[in-house]
Amino acid sequence: MKWKPSPSNSGLSNLVQSLVQNPPQLPFYSSIFKSLIGQNCLKLGQQLHAHMAIRGLVPDAFVAAKMVAMYASSGDIISAFHLFRATENPSPLLFNAIIRALTLYGKSRKTIEIYSQMHYLGLRGDYFTFPFVLKSCADLSFVGFGRCIHGLSLRSGLEIDTYVGTSLIDMYVKCSQLGNAQKMFDELPIRDVSSWNSLIAGYMKDGLVQYAEELFRRMNNRNIVSWTAMISGYTQNGLADKALALFDQLLSEDSGVRPNWVTVMSVLPACAHSAALERGRQIHSFARERGLESNASVKTALMAMYAKCGSLADARSCFNTMRPKEKNLVAWNTMITAYASHGYGKEAVSTFENMIRAGVQPDGITFTGLLSGCSHSGLVDAGLSYFYSMRTVYLVEPTHEHYACIVDLLGRAGRLVEAYNLISQMPMKAGPSVWGSLLSASRSHRNLEIAELAAKQLFVLEPHNSGNYIILSNMYADAGMWEEVKDLRTKLKSQRVKKTPGGSWTEVNGKAHFFLGGDTSHPQSKQIYSLLEELPQKIKLAGYVPDTSFALHDISEEEKEHNLATHSEKLAVAFGLLSSSPGTVLRVTKNLRICGDCHTAIKFISRIYGREIIVRDVNRFHHFKDGCCSCGDFW
DNA sequence: CTAGGGTTAG
Numbered sequence: 001m002k003w004k005p006s007p008s009n010s011g012l013s014n015l016v017q018s019l020v021q022n023p024p025q026l027p028f029y030s031s032i033f034k035s036l037i038g039q040n041c042l043k044l045g046q047q048l049h050a051h052m053a054i055r056g057l058v059p060d061a062f063v064a065a066k067m068v069a070m071y072a073s074s075g076d077i078i079s080a081f082h083l084f085r086a087t088e089n090p091s092p093l094l095f096n097a098i099i100r101a102l103t104l105y106g107k108s109r110k111t112i113e114i115y116s117q118m119h120y121l122g123l124r125g126d127y128f129t130f131p132f133v134l135k136s137c138a139d140l141s142f143v144g145f146g147r148c149i150h151g152l153s154l155r156s157g158l159e160i161d162t163y164v165g166t167s168l169i170d171m172y173v174k175c176s177q178l179g180n181a182q183k184m185f186d187e188l189p190i191r192d193v194s195s196w197n198s199l200i201a202g203y204m205k206d207g208l209v210q211y212a213e214e215l216f217r218r219m220n221n222r223n224i225v226s227w228t229a230m231i232s233g234y235t236q237n238g239l240a241d242k243a244l245a246l247f248d249q250l251l252s253e254d255s256g257v258r259p260n261w262v263t264v265m266s267v268l269p270a271c272a273h274s275a276a277l278e279r280g281r282q283i284h285s286f287a288r289e290r291g292l293e294s295n296a297s298v299k300t301a302l303m304a305m306y307a308k309c310g311s312l313a314d315a316r317s318c319f320n321t322m323r324p325k326e327k328n329l330v331a332w333n334t335m336i337t338a339y340a341s342h343g344y345g346k347e348a349v350s351t352f353e354n355m356i357r358a359g360v361q362p363d364g365i366t367f368t369g370l371l372s373g374c375s376h377s378g379l380v381d382a383g384l385s386y387f388y389s390m391r392t393v394y395l396v397e398p399t400h401e402h403y404a405c406i407v408d409l410l411g412r413a414g415r416l417v418e419a420y421n422l423i424s425q426m427p428m429k430a431g432p433s434v435w436g437s438l439l440s441a442s443r444s445h446r447n448l449e450i451a452e453l454a455a456k457q458l459f460v461l462e463p464h465n466s467g468n469y470i471i472l473s474n475m476y477a478d479a480g481m482w483e484e485v486k487d488l489r490t491k492l493k494s495q496r497v498k499k500t501p502g503g504s505w506t507e508v509n510g511k512a513h514f515f516l517g518g519d520t521s522h523p524q525s526k527q528i529y530s531l532l533e534e535l536p537q538k539i540k541l542a543g544y545v546p547d548t549s550f551a552l553h554d555i556s557e558e559e560k561e562h563n564l565a566t567h568s569e570k571l572a573v574a575f576g577l578l579s580s581s582p583g584t585v586l587r588v589t590k591n592l593r594i595c596g597d598c599h600t601a602i603k604f605i606s607r608i609y610g611r612e613i614i615v616r617d618v619n620r621f622h623h624f625k626d627g628c629c630s631c632g633d634f635w
Numbered sequence: 636c637t638a639g640g641g642t643t644a645g
Contacts, residue, residue, distance in 0.1 A: 100636070131636050166637045173638095197638040228639040262640045269641080301641040333642040340644095368643040375644085404644050433645055440645080593645080619645050635645095 023055070026063050033066040042074035059083070061091035068094065072101030084114075092118070096128045108136035112145060125152065127161045134167035138174035146171040160188070166195045173202030197225045204233025224257050232266035235273065243270035244279060261287075261295045268301040272308035275589040275616060278510040280305045296326040300334050307338035310587045310614040310621060324358065332360055337369035342621045343630040345377025352386075362394050364401070371405035375412060376620060378632065383409045400426075404433040411441025412634050416450045432461045436468070443471050444634070451475055459491075466492070466499040504568035504590040506576045515571040517563070524575065531574045532565060539604040569598045569615065577609060586613040593617050594635070603627050 029052055036045050049067065052059065059067060064087040071080035084090070084098040095118040102111045115125065115133045125133065130153055137146035150168055153159045159168065165188040172181035185191065185199050196219045203212035216222070216230050227250050234243035247267045250259060264287045271280035284302055287293045293302075299318050306314035315338045322331060332355040339348035352370050355362065367390050374383030387406050390396045403426050410419035419438055423430045435457045442451035451472055458468040469492045476484040505514040515522065522528065564570075569590050576586040594617040606613050607627035615622045623630035 096636095103636090128636060135637075163637050168637095170637065192637085194638040199638090201639065223638090225639045230639090232639060260639095265640045297641050299641090304642065330642045335642095337642065363642095365643045372644055399643095401644055408645070436645060 026057060026060060029057070029059075030063045030066055033063065033070050036074075037066065037069045038073045040074050042071075042076055045070045045074060046079075059087065061087055061089055061094045065091070065094040065097040068097040068101055072097075072104060077101060077105045077107070090118075090121075092123045092126065092129075095123060096126075099129060099132050103132040103135055106139070108139040111136040112140070112142065124156065125149075126156075127158055127164050130158060130164045131167040134164075134171045138167075138171040141175050143171075143175035143177060146175060159184075160190070162188070162190050162192050162195065166192065166198055169195055169202075170198040173198055173205065176206070178202050178206055178208075193219070193221050193223050193226065197223075197229050200226065201229045201233065204229065204236060207237055209233065209237055209239065222255070222257065224260055224263060227257060227259075228263045228266050231263065231270075235266060235270045238273065240270040240273040240276075243267055244274075244276070247283075259286075259290070259292075261292045261298050264292050264298055265301040268305040272305045274512060275309050275505070275587065276507055276510075276512065277306075277309035277311060277587060278507055280309050282510075296322060296328070296331065299326075300331045303331070303334045303338065307334070307341065308616070310589075310616055312338060312342045312344070312621075327355075327358065327360070329360055329363060329366070332358075333363070333365045333369060336366060336373065340369045340373030340376060342623065343376045343632075345373040345375075345379045345382075348373030348377075349379065349382060362390075362396060364396055364399055367394075367396055367398075368401050368405060371402060371409065375405055375409040376631065376635075378412065378634065380409055380413045380415075400428055400431055400434070403428075403430070404437055407434050408437040408441070411437055412444070414441075414445045416441060416445060416447050420450060420453065430457070432458060432465075435461065439468060439471055443475060446475070446478075448475055448479060463495050464497050466497045469497060500592060502568050502590065502592045502595075504572035504588055506572045506586065506588045508576070508579050513572070513575055515568045515575070517568045517571075518566045519568065519571055522571075522575065524578065527578055528571055528574045529566075531578060532570060535570075535574070535601070535605070536565065538608055539601060542604050542608060564595070564597045567595055567598050569594060570601060573602055573605060573613060573615075576613075577605070577611070582610070584611075586611055587616075588613065589616045591618065593619060594622060599629065599633070599635075603629055 029048060032048060033045065045067070064083055067083055068080045071077070071083065080098065080101050084094065087094060095114065099111055099114055102114065111133060115129065118125065130149055134146060134149055137143070137149065150159065153164050153168070158164045165184060169181045169184045169188070172178070172184060181199060181202050185195060188195060196215060200212045200215050203209070203215065212230065212233055216226065219226065227246070231243050231246050234240070234246065244267065247263070250257065250263070264283060267283060268280065271277070271283065284293070287298055292298055299322055303315045303318045306312070306318065315335070319331065319335045332351065336348050336351050336355070339345070339351060348370055352362070352366065355366070367386065370386055371383050374380070374386065383406065387398065387402065390398060390402070403422065407419045407422060410416070410422065416438070419441065423434055423438065426434070435454045439451055439454035439458060442448070442454060455468055455472040458465065462468070469488055473485050473488045476488065501516055503514060503516050505512045513522065569588060572588045573586065576588060580586060594615055599622065602613055602615065602624050604627060605611070606624035613624040615624065620631065620635060622635070
């Protein structure tokens with residue numbers, strides 16, 4: 001039976017008829033492939049490709065370029081690359097298509113390789129080629145190759161192109177050649193906002209905050225990237241207050257610039273840095289309102305913020321709201337590290353096992369978290385077993401950080417000789433973190449012999465770190481070796497050792513209150529000190545004896561006790577007790593390791609006042625509750 | 636087409 005066109009689809013039937021009479025040739029396919037670019041219609045593209053093949057049509061370079069772009073934009077870089085390889089007489093257009101596709105997929109080495117072939121064939125790059133090649137140079141820090149591209153673009157006059165010029169600026173920035181980046185910027189006749197933003201990021205990366213600020217002030221068209229570059233730059237340079245202030249300014253200013261998910265991600269580490277839990281929660285709410293919370297990277301940044309601000313529960317619930325497919329390596333690492341830093345070793349281990357079961361390949365950071373978690377919880381055998389299997393089972397090469405974790409793990413368990421032997425077997429030179437771990441373990445286990453070995457190394461590796469001198473000096477004093485104490489004091493003075501002042505802070509109603517040791521500058525100092533004066537009697541009644549071995553041994557016992565009584569962490573805890581309602585959790589952050597006497601005192605305070613107190617020191621969290629600490633008195 | 640981003644120990 002013959003097919004009869006009905007009047008209603010005569011347009012279509014005309015099309016079919018004309019297709020039968022004039023079978024489609026390459027330009028026909030070409031235009032359809034072009035229309036499929038960016039439409040994510042892989043199936044349709046494949047069918048069309050097959051259709052061509054059946055009809056014996058071989059794509060030329062022009063059609064292949066469209067097809068490469070179609071495949072790449074539909075997620076199939078493999079087919080894109082095969083097609084590129086199979087095409088004879090590749091044109092610059094085809095090279096541009098594959099170079100763009102490879103860069104899109106982060107294949108920097110391949111990009112450079114293909115560009116080299118292009119160059120070898122005598123085909124010149126243009127302003128569609130160089131930005132991608134330069135980005136690949138930047139990612140790989142191939143500054144030499146980047147300079148060659150710079151030279152080639154000079155010859156073809158492309159260096160005045162805004163895109164090429166900005167890519168050159170960025171390449172120099174990423175390769176740490178700020179001078180060249182600035183020179184490029186100065187010589188670029190037409191700069192756009194990206195050119196400025198690249199340079200701002202460059203100055204921030206090198207810690208030259210004032211130069212970045214100057215650029216930011218001078219530019220007249222700031223977009224969200226400009227603001228975000230400044231905010232993240234402040235965060236990276238430890239200027240959390242400035243980052244938060246600029247974020248506030250962005251919200252209040254009527255500039256029509258709206259924060260996006262990258263902005264939120266950039267400001268969260270500032271909250272984490274200053275342990276500003278309330279600020280962090282506010283930003284979380286803000287992200288939720290703006291619909292930015294669903295982003296998996298934002299959730300990971302929120303997890304890290306909550307964990308570092310002392311709220312493990314919030315970190316965990318963020319993690320639990322993530323869909324299994326969203327949980328990537330960074331998300332798992334963040335959760336494992338969160339558990340580890342709070343002393344929840346078993347949970348760190350089970351999270352790691354879940355990660356493996358989910359089919360996510362661990363990396364070095366995963367193991368740093370896992371091993372430190374085992375260390376914090378005294379899971380010595382588990383930690384050692386993971387350490388030995390990381391390279392054999394998971395194909396992750398142990399680095400210096402991992403050795404530091406294991407020295408710490410053995411040291412806490414009192415296995416100091418094993419720890420020392422491990423150090424001598426390390427494939428790399430042991431640094432301060434490894435020797436520092438050994439020294440503090442020797443102090444805890446009162447092993448003067450090994451302490452001396454560790455300290456000897458540390459005096460060379462970090463001669464200006466006061467902590468090492470103090471630990472060894474106190475150990476000598478405990479052993480009554482006063483000659484050695486005297487020698488060490490002389491050494492300490494001659495080295496002009498810088499002593500980091502101990503400071504603690506706590507957040508009340510979103511405002512941080514900062515205290516130094518013996519600080520009397522706080523408006524509520526009077527009440528704080530009178531509370532602290534009552535404390536010793538109260539807690540001595542509960543069985544507390546001040547441990548003066550944590551003070552420097554060159555003052556009288558009485559003075560020592562007084563110094564201890566006004567350590568910054570005690571001041572912050574006392575202030576917290578005064579200014580928060582009973583039953584709430586107190587959160588205190590200290591810039592150094594918590595002192596042993598304060599640790600004992602805070603344990604008693606948690607019992608006497610019935611408060612949960614969470615102290616973050618440089619290394620980890622201490623959860624004090626009912627007279628006990630989550631660290632099990634070992635840290 | 637170029638610019639801004641989350642996870643490491645002690």
